[in-house]
Amino acid sequence: MRLRHVRVLGPTGLSMPHTVEVRAEDREDRDATGLVLSPGWMDLHAHLRDPGFPQKETLLSGATSAAVGGFTHVLAMANTDPVTDRPERVQSLLARTAALPIRISFVGAVTTGLEGKRLTDAAALKSAGAVALSDDGRHAMDRLALRAALGAAAEAGLPVLIHAQAERLGNGPDAEAAAVTEALDALRDRQPARLHVQHVSTRGAVELIRAAKSDGLLVTAEATPHHLTLTSRDAAALGPYGNVNPPLRSPDDRDALRQALIEGVIDAVATDHAPHDLAAKQAGANGFHGFETAVSVVLGLGLTDRIVYRACVSRPREIIGQALEDEWILIDPNAEWTVEPSSFRSRGRNTPFAGRRLRGRVIMTVCRGQVVTERLMQHA
Numbered sequence: 001m002r003l004r005h006v007r008v009l010g011p012t013g014l015s016m017p018h019t020v021e022v023r024a025e026d027r028e029d030r031d032a033t034g035l036v037l038s039p040g041w042m043d044l045h046a047h048l049r050d051p052g053f054p055q056k057e058t059l060l061s062g063a064t065s066a067a068v069g070g071f072t073h074v075l076a077m078a079n080t081d082p083v084t085d086r087p088e089r090v091q092s093l094l095a096r097t098a099a100l101p102i103r104i105s106f107v108g109a110v111t112t113g114l115e116g117k118r119l120t121d122a123a124a125l126k127s128a129g130a131v132a133l134s135d136d137g138r139h140a141m142d143r144l145a146l147r148a149a150l151g152a153a154a155e156a157g158l159p160v161l162i163h164a165q166a167e168r169l170g171n172g173p174d175a176e177a178a179a180v181t182e183a184l185d186a187l188r189d190r191q192p193a194r195l196h197v198q199h200v201s202t203r204g205a206v207e208l209i210r211a212a213k214s215d216g217l218l219v220t221a222e223a224t225p226h227h228l229t230l231t232s233r234d235a236a237a238l239g240p241y242g243n244v245n246p247p248l249r250s251p252d253d254r255d256a257l258r259q260a261l262i263e264g265v266i267d268a269v270a271t272d273h274a275p276h277d278l279a280a281k282q283a284g285a286n287g288f289h290g291f292e293t294a295v296s297v298v299l300g301l302g303l304t305d306r307i308v309y310r311a312c313v314s315r316p317r318e319i320i321g322q323a324l325e326d327e328w329i330l331i332d333p334n335a336e337w338t339v340e341p342s343s344f345r346s347r348g349r350n351t352p353f354a355g356r357r358l359r360g361r362v363i364m365t366v367c368r369g370q371v372v373t374e375r376l377m378q379h380a
């Protein structure tokens, strides 16, 4: 398919309009004046709930939702039922991905059952295809256990992802700083292990990560679209729909995250897509739907094109050692739309952005040489 007059997002920003050939079977050439072609975005942090929680999401509904949202590669967390803590579970999940519209990679658990006690077999998980290790929201390990985990993961050549929180410390800003300090101390003891801090939400954690990076530690970090946009004031207005872990923070924390993203202290934007069924959400479950609003929310942050490319295309893949393949999204940067959760392809409609007017929308997603989703072009 030949796209005429399209601007292309790359490492140095947006190109001038020109003609680009995209491998997409049986598609006619088209005039793409005013549109932006970007390599597909990668989401480093998603809960696809499969196996175990089909009322919330499945691999297929999650992958379809991600494709519609503009993600062509997603990293699925291990807190499923059963937990992804054995090589054969990674293999059977990977075997199911060939039929999906986008690429999905899998995280293996750090400890059996995410219980924080017995380390999984990092090398076996890696040979089965896991690209990182994480115990997800259940960061129950103390510093010694974390140090052992970092060592085992480093020997297997895998990064360890940690949620910037420790259940036993609560979820206030000080608890986040304490959890990050503990993780960075463990990392310092276990160089050259690699640590990735998930959903950083506070200025304190940003400063700790900045200092660790300037000390040369192999640490990377991500922030979510919601923490980059919303604050505790929004949470108060959202009722149960504002429940998320870590919680929405102060305007000062949000501003610190944005600045850290611009400076590269925060490497990547990741959604922490955490779909819930209506009953669970109304009963107070933590977490937000992330896939179908992320591109628009990120474009609304006013970042330079170069930083958007780094945070959403290149750094996420570098962090888990995955190459960009034949993956493209076509964005209409001027399309305005209203977030209607009932139109989501995900089973989770638990978005904090319901009813919001957003600007910028993915109108086509191409993966493995196939157009996997396409929205009718809206010309205002």
Ligand SMILES: [Zn+2]
Pocket: 045, 047, 077, 136, 137, 163, 272
């Ligand atoms: Zn998570």
